[in-house]
Amino acid sequence: MCVSNNAIELQAYRFSEKIQESSSYNIVRVDFIGGTFLKCDQGISLRDEVQDIANLPLIKNLILQTKSGKQFCVEPDELGLRFAEGELSYRQYLLAKKQKSRQMLYYTFGSTGLFTALAWAFGSYFF
Template sequence: MCFSYSFIEQQTHEMSKKIWESSLYKLIRVDFAGGNCFEVQSRLNDWVSLETEMGNKSALITKVILEDLEGKHYSIEPNDNGVRFAKGEITYKEYKILQKKGNALWITIFIVGILVFFTLMSVLVKFVL
């Protein structure tokens, strides 16, 4: 399965927009791939003006930094779990646990895929040679 990079960028922008629109927290910064970031100004009141101000709509958003009323910062990824945290459906601790589980799942799938590949290759070598 192969996705174009622009599709992934578009998805991160859509998730970031959902976080912006439904968040209980204040969006203060957007981090991009490559180490660039954009500090969100308080005068920006909608996602379109934010994207216009950022200038580079096609950059991959890697993190969104939120701030609560007490000034505590939360770094979340623009995905379903991030949206759930921003809406207040889950706590930050639950968000981090879900992220770790998701990462562990992808690592497991990758390792199993490699093992299946090597098993099939060894079977193929036995029957060919």
């Protein structure tokens, strides 16, 4: 039985498709990890541009463009989808992304502190 190991790549691809379907913006370019990118023509879906979904590289950013030509860079995730649907302004999107990064740092520091305290308690109890 063959199991797919590219779950993160597929999730980013699915979010990219959702952004393209539910957005009033056009996807102009798709940036992949490693510096490669794919320019998308107007009216052509991402599915048509990418032939082999099984070997899809990780999508890093989507460049969205309004009808007036203004471009926005979003990541293919929940926040990017909310921006594309119009729930968030670009400024709110950037602030939410920054808060999410801070929250992950707090969780990392908190769990590191917890494990350090547990190791100290374990060491002082047995030694």
